[in-house]
Amino acid sequence: MKERVEVMISADAISKRLEEMAEQIYEDFGGEQVELVCVLKGAVMTLTELSKRLKMPVTMSFMDVSSYGNGTESTGKIKILRDLDEDISGKNVLLIEDIIDSGRTLSHLRDLLLKREPKAFKICTLLDKPDRRVADVPVDYVGFTIPDAFVVGYGLDYAQRYRNLNYVGVLHFDEE
Numbered sequence: 761m762k763e764r765v766e767v768m769i770s771a772d773a774i775s776k777r778l779e780e781m782a783e784q785i786y787e788d789f790g791g792e793q794v795e796l797v798c799v800l801k802g803a804v805m806t807l808t809e810l811s812k813r814l815k816m817p818v819t820m821s822f823m824d825v826s827s828y829g830n831g832t833e834s835t836g837k838i839k840i841l842r843d844l845d846e847d848i849s850g851k852n853v854l855l856i857e858d859i860i861d862s863g864r865t866l867s868h869l870r871d872l873l874l875k876r877e878p879k880a881f882k883i884c885t886l887l888d889k890p891d892r893r894v895a896d897v898p899v900d901y902v903g904f905t906i907p908d909a910f911v912v913g914y915g916l917d918y919a920q921r922y923r924n925l926n927y928v929g930v931l932h933f934d935e936e
């Protein structure tokens with residue numbers, strides 16, 4: 761089997777959309793300082809690229825959770841591998857994800873973080889795949905709504921590869 765990536769969302773389109781989202785986020789938080797919470801590893805590229813476009817003061821912290829193995833199917837189990845170092849109570853928090861698929865990861869994280877009583881809590885994702893939703897979770901900022909296909913690039917991996925692509929593409933497996 762040969763792997764092939766077909767472009768779905770170009771680098772240019774992502775850059776423009778992040779610009780729009782950053783403006784909206786700035787307005788919604790009234791220019792106040794925000795703690796950006798990144799869910800490793802997939803959201804790293806979205807976090808860095810979005811943060812460069814945000815005009816208010818921001819801080820960054822990282823959580824690591826696992827729900828997927830090296831394949832393309834969710835296990836349905838969410839494990840916290842690394843929690844935040846900082847207390848988020850009383851802070852403006854923006855949780856950043858690369859993709860919402862079943863919604864299990866975000867729904868679990870949202871419940872966990874809301875218990876810590878942030879001042880404001882919003883969720884931002886580069887990609888949303890609503891067709892596969894199992895757990896309902898309200899999302900404040902969606903970059904792109906995409907059809908049900910396994911995508912890679914811009915932080916998203918297949919067997920830990922392709923995260924470095926500056927675009928989002930559909931992964932195909934061709935017969936050799």
Ligand SMILES: O=P(O)(O)OC[C@H]1O[C@H](OP(=O)(O)OP(=O)(O)O)[C@H](O)[C@@H]1O
Pocket residue numbers: 799800801802803825826827828834857858859860861862863864865866916917
């Ligand atoms: O909505 P869900 O079905 O829960 O899927 C979304 C999650 O899956 C991906 O993470 P993954 O577990 O692949 O880890 P990674 O970010 O380290 O690649 C992605 O980054 C989300 O966190």
Ligand SMILES: Nc1nc2[nH]cnc2c(=O)[nH]1
Pocket residue numbers: 828859860861862909910911912916917918
């Ligand atoms: N790489 C990748 N990870 C995911 N996690 C949930 N959905 C996806 C997807 O389409 N691609």
